[in-house]
Amino acid sequence: MRHLIDPLDFTYEETLRLLDLADRIHDDPAAYKDVAYRKRLASLFYEPSTRTRLSFEAAMLNLGGQVLGFPDAGVSSASKGETVADTIRIVSCYADIAAMRHPKEGAPLRAARYSRIPVINAGDGGHSHPTQTLLDMMTIRRRKGHLDGLTIGFCGDLKFGRTVHSLIKSLSRWPNMKFVLISPEELRVPDYILTEVLDPKGIPYVETRSLEEALPQLDILYMTRVQRERFFNEEDYVRLKNSYVLTKAKLAQAPADMAVLHPLPRVNEITLDVDDDPRAAYFEQAQNGVYMRMALIMTLLGLKDPKTGEVAFQC
Amino acid sequence: MLKVDEIQNGVVIDHITAGTGLALYHLMELEKLNDASVALLQNVRSQKSGKKDIIKIEGDITSLDFNVLGYLDPQITITYIENGHVTRKVRPEQPKQLVNVIKCTNPRCITSLEEGCDHIFALTPSGRYRCIYCEQEFKVQNL
Numbered sequence: 001m002r003h004l005i006d007p008l009d010f011t012y013e014e015t016l017r018l019l020d021l022a023d024r025i026h027d028d029p030a031a032y033k034d035v036a037y038r039k040r041l042a043s044l045f046y047e048p049s050t051r052t053r054l055s056f057e058a059a060m061l062n063l064g065g066q067v068l069g070f071p072d073a074g075v076s077s078a079s080k081g082e083t084v085a086d087t088i089r090i091v092s093c094y095a096d097i098a099a100m101r102h103p104k105e106g107a108p109l110r111a112a113r114y115s116r117i118p119v120i121n122a123g124d125g126g127h128s129h130p131t132q133t134l135l136d137m138m139t140i141r142r143r144k145g146h147l148d149g150l151t152i153g154f155c156g157d158l159k160f161g162r163t164v165h166s167l168i169k170s171l172s173r174w175p176n177m178k179f180v181l182i183s184p185e186e187l188r189v190p191d192y193i194l195t196e197v198l199d200p201k202g203i204p205y206v207e208t209r210s211l212e213e214a215l216p217q218l219d220i221l222y223m224t225r226v227q228r229e230r231f232f233n234e235e236d237y238v239r240l241k242n243s244y245v246l247t248k249a250k251l252a253q254a255p256a257d258m259a260v261l262h263p264l265p266r267v268n269e270i271t272l273d274v275d276d277d278p279r280a281a282y283f284e285q286a287q288n289g290v291y292m293r294m295a296l297i298m299t300l301l302g303l304k305d306p307k308t309g310e311v312a313f314q315c
Numbered sequence: 316m317l318k319v320d321e322i323q324n325g326v327v328i329d330h331i332t333a334g335t336g337l338a339l340y341h342l343m344e345l346e347k348l349n350d351a352s353v354a355l356l357q358n359v360r361s362q363k364s365g366k367k368d369i370i371k372i373e374g375d376i377t378s379l380d381f382n383v384l385g386y387l388d389p390q391i392t393i394t395y396i397e398n399g400h401v402t403r404k405v406r407p408e409q410p411k412q413l414v415n416v417i418k419c420t421n422p423r424c425i426t427s428l429e430e431g432c433d434h435i436f437a438l439t440p441s442g443r444y445r446c447i448y449c450e451q452e453f454k455v456q457n458l
Contacts, residue, residue, distance in 0.1 A: 081430075083429050083430055083431065083432075084425065084429055085429065085431070085432075102425070103423075104423060104424060104425040104427070104428050104429075105421065105423050105424050105425060105448060105449035105450075106424055106425040106426070106446070106447070106448020106449045107425045107429075107448075109425075109447065109448055110425050110429060110432060110448065124425075125423045125449075126423060127423075127449055127450065192445075192450070192452060195441070196439065196440075196441050196443075200440075200441070
């Protein structure tokens with residue numbers, strides 16, 4: 001039995017196989033409508049989420065499976081003080097696979113250590129969000145045709161932005177990558193990403209404060225929201241929330257084939273007039289997320305792809 | 316230079332990161348040694364690192380746990396002395412995992428909420444210890 005807790009839990013080859021399966025689902029989703037018949041997904045969301053929760057639930061329903069769970073810690077036994085370890089032991093009796101979002105970092109790993117079913121990390125605090133990473137990679141690969149040799153700009157909250165950390169870690173396994181890290185000083189990417197992920201592999205990166213200067217050199221621009229819920233101090237949030245806003249006018253400086261990604265939800269960091277630009281890829285990401293999670297559920301449950309007669313890889 | 320008598324029987328803990336000697340002193344519970352003299356030297360000039368701390372212990376050291384030094388500071392050297400002669404000079408080994416030895420101080424970590432959750436730190440390829448849950452690095456300065 002395997003879990004997906006960290007973006008690097010799958011090898012480079014396994015990740016490629018998963019991306020290939022997600023692409024096949026993308027191209028013919030109807031072929032997969034009964035693959036998970038009578039299987040159940042436990043959707044354990046200890047903090048509010050629209051996209052990720054609905055995406056997981058839609059993925060399971062698209063596969064012909066069923067969903068049970070809770071959308072908020074307030075309506076679970078967590079409100080009575082039940083531990084994550086106890087909750088997953090119980091859920092293991094009711095479901096075949098679990099997706100967990102939790103405000104505390106490491107909660108899905110804690111669950112995985114006690115679980116009898118595969119656990120998927122659906123986001124743990126400011127730490128990690130591996131399924132977002134997979135769908136980001138799927139979107140980048142579909143837009144650019146490949147994942148290697150890209151210059152990727154990350155912009156906004158690079159300190160608490162778990163999607164940023166996860167994506168940098170994962171893409172660092174592809175050759176000839178370059179990263180441009182655009183953030184205010186207070187929201188710089190954590191040092192360990194630089195010293196333990198990028199530096200040891202000799203991956204070039206630039207830290208800058210200027211989105212405008214970075215734009216012309218980018219293949220991908222990954223925008224992020226400054227997240228109110230990650231701040232202990234409201235004053236800091238108010239001061240930093242409007243640091244970067246991508247507008248149609250600024251986008252004029254970017255290459256014509258650049259793609260703009262965003263994990264969503266956005267607040268005001270991408271203005272509405274960017275939505276119609278062909279470079280806007282953030283709604284595609286949301287759609288790809290369903291296909292990617294279908295591929296992940298199938299693989300962790302050991303379900304065969306009806307197109308190939310094989311599982312993506314053994315778990 | 317401050318002069319401390321040479322040790323006849325005991326141990327010298329050298330190359331301690333400057334400023335962390337006192338934390339190490341308390342962590343090794345050196346204040347509880349009844350039959351040994353202990354000298355803590357802080358901010359000693361060092362060719363390698365500019366400044367360092369040193370701890371010298373003269374007397375019975377059999378009750379001391381030197382394993383604790385491995386995760387605190389892998390640069391440390393331990394020199395054993397008997398009858399005025401150096402008998403052994405070693406670097407402490409770094410355990411691959413520490414369970415409930417040090418605590419994760421990240422308020423966002425599951426260890427800060429979950430009852431009965433062990434505090435587990437794993438050794439990374441770069442020689443640092445990180446909480447397995449939130450990946451926050453353990454720093455001896457935080458002790």
